[in-house]
Amino acid sequence: MHSVVCIKQVPDSAQIRVHPVTNTIMRQGVPAIINPYDLFALEEALRLKDKHGGRVTVITMGPPQAEAALRKALSYGADEIILVTDKAFAGADTLATSFALASAIRKIDETHPVTLVFTGKQTIDGDTAQVGPGIAKRMELQLLTYVSRINELDGASGTITVERRAEGGVQLLKTALPCLVTMLEGTNEMRRGSLPDQLRAARHELTRWDRVAAGIEDVTKIGLKGSPTVVNKVFTPSPRAEKAEMVTVDSGRPADLAVELIARLGQRFPVVEAELARRAG
Amino acid sequence: MSNDAPVKKKRKFELDPRLAAYKGVWVFIEHERGQVHPVSWELLGEGRKLADMLGVELAGVVLAAPGDDGQRFCHDAFAYGADLCYLMESPVLKDYRNDPYTRGMTELVNTYQPEVLLLGATTQGRDLAGSVATTLLTGLTADCTSLTIDLENRSLAATRPTFGGSLLCTIVTLNYRPQMATVRPRVMAMPERQEGRGALINARIVEHPLAMAEESIITKVLDYIPDDSRDKPQLPFADIIVSGGKGLAKQENFQLVWDLARVLGAEVGASRPVVQAGWAELDRQVGQSGKTVRPKLYIAAGISGAIQHRVGMEGADCIIAINNDPNAPIFDFAHYGIVGDALQILPALTEAFRQKLATTRRAG
Structure with a gap:
């Protein structure tokens, strides 16, 4: 039983x-955290290890400072951490990211065969939910997205049964290992790391892989070159053409403000007036 | 996309002739248990505009099992704006599963070559979109809030929030086809249904088989448990929503939002910080990472109006914002603004609406 968790x-x-004037992100002082959705994936992997034994490897692709996120994962109980980092990865979109991660996981698989790959549902910064499916397709793994529960894992027959969130209900799916699971949020609660794990987290040697170590030969598949999407511009939305009509009354009393607002509302928005009439009737 | 991707300068661009042959706008018609997800019709409405800008046809794509009403879905798609539909029927397409759907969609794309492919950003649409884009090695932009065509090079310009919803960015896929995008439910307006449109325009259904045997598919669906939706909040289709934000200061003050909602018969919404603080459940979160809503009336109390919230509710017909900060961004896009303490204004509104409804009732 060997789970690889991508964070x-x-x-x-x-x-x-x-920044109010330049409309750029003010990165200074913003704390970096493990993507919260990934913690559900990590906890699920740790639970499987508790139950079935084996190991949990946590991997991330990112800049050198992402080491902190990996050490945090160690403190929760992960066995091994791998930082995939190389300037050649810069500017990667989800397609290029999934290529690099899939290649690195294949590399892991050569020495420690992988049973399950976990990712979070999505990240809170990119919000795409594309890298999990991307890795699964690149590695030709069965893909189980939005998993709310792992019901059964049978190492002997090499099968897994899960509950998957669909739009109007839950699908009960059974598939063969190895496979890739993206965990839904709120499905478990991250444990507090044990004291020995926290001590180990500080001392444990980090495995750092560059492009070559991650088994990537074709540089056209990674970074900017491997990314079909291009960001054309970043901007703040413009205000509505009409500014908000500010409602004020001479008395300044909330009760008068409320009455004034409702009176104006009825005149300018018949659709709202009709809706209110419907509710009154 | 990665948020760290550098912004490239727009440049003159020549599309590979092999890719220039890709024509037409496609919308994936998503269905589950005999029901088409309304996001598919919303996407047809948007897809119609894109197809008209490009001067090409708009197609619906239906993957279904025989007996799943695939033909009916196609005719519905015509009523919502499609010029034609691709219908792929196979027993392996009973119930959504990643493998056969990815295989089917990929095969249709490779055969008929659309330039744009739109899917709903649902659990099904996102699962499929990510898999199809990776298989085809093309670009995919998730959760777009607006779509348009850059006529200079016929490329799809997809705008979405970025950096956790604090800015917007526009993304293009230049030298790859199809250009793929997902859009969340309720982000685009529902087009009007035109009965008989299919017959009128002579819309056609192109049937395409899927040669895939059940034995070759590893994942099996053992069961499907429908949600008990009776007690769940139904924000996306609510006509009136009262939402509260961190400006309400304390969890117990959130009750004031409930009080007004009760008088109006409205649903209760919440901003992301409020949900993160545990004042309201996740199903009530309005915004990029929550629900997108299009009510007739949206009342926002103590919500500053960050982009990630704005993209979830700016489709409302009328927005009333109450905030004690006169510079709060929400006043940039609300229709009515009240600068003041939500803890005092909310009870006053509750009382005023109660009287208003009572008067209407007596008069009616």
Whole structure:
């Protein structure tokens, strides 16, 4: 039983600020965290290890400072951490990212055969949910997305049964190992790391792979070159043509404000007036 | 896409002639348990505009099992704007599964070569889109909030929030086809249904087989458990929503949002920070990482109006914003603004709406 968990280090989105004049992201001082959705994947992998034994390898592709996210994963109980980092990966979109990660996971598989690959549902910064399916297709693994529960894992027959969130219900799916699972949020709760694991996290040697170590020969498949999508511009949305009509009353009393607002509403928005009439009737 | 991708300068661009042969706009018609997901019709509405800009046909793509009503879905697609439909029927397409659907869609794309392929950003659409794009090695932009065509090079310009919803970015896929994008439900307006449109325009159904045996498919569907949706909030289709944000200061103050919602018969929504703080459940979150809504009336109390919230509710007919900060971004796109303490304004609104409804009732 060997799970590989893919994580991403992301800026804590609750603390991102946009510069009011230049409209650029102010990165300074924004703490970097493990993408919160990935923690559900990591915890699920750790639970499988608790139950079935084996090992958990955590991998990330990113800049050197992503090491901190990997060490955090160690403190929760992961056995091995691998940082895939190379300037050649810069500017990768999801297609190029999935190529690099798939190649690195194949490399891991050569020494420690992989039973399961886990990813979070999506990241909080990119929000694409594309890298998980991308890795599965690149590696020709069966893909199980939006998994809310792993019901059964049978190492002997090499099968797994899961509950997968569909739009109007839950699919119960059975497939063969190895496969790739993207975990849904809220499906488990990340454990507190044990003291020995926390100590180990600080000392453990990091495995750092560059492009070549990750088994990538074709540089046209990674980084900017391997990315079909191009960001043309980044901007803030423009205000509506009409500014908000500010409602004020001389008395300044909330009760008068409320009455004034409702009176204006009825005149300018018949659709709202009709909806209110429907509810009154 | 990666947020760290550098912004490239726009440049003159010549499309590979092999790719220039890709023509037409496609929309994946997603269905589950005999029901087409409404996002498919919303996408046909948007796809119609793109197809008209490009001067090409708009096609619906239906993958289904025989007996799944695939023909009916095609005719529905005509009523919502499609010029033709590709229909692939096979027993292995009963219930959505990644492998056969990816294989089927990939085969249709390679055979009929569309330049644009749109899918709903649902659990099914995202699962399929990511797999198809990787198989075809083309670009895919997720959760777009607006789509248009750059007529200079016929490329799809897809705009979506980035950096956790603090900015917007426009993404293009230049030298790859098809250009793929997903859009979340309710982001695009529902087009009007035109009965009989299919017959009127002589819309056609192109049937294409899928040569795939059940034995070759590894993943099996053992069961399907429908949701019990009776007690779940139904935000996306609510006509009136009252939402609260962190400006309400304390969890117990969120009750004021509920009070107003009760009088209006409205659904209750919440901003992301409020959901993260545990004041409201995840199903009530409005915004990029929550639900997209298009009510007739949206009342936002104590919500600043960050982009990630804005993209989830700016389709509302009328937005009323209450915030004590006169510079809050929400006043840039609300229709009515009240600068003041939501803790005082909300109860006043509750009372005023109660009286308004009572008066209407007596008069009616």
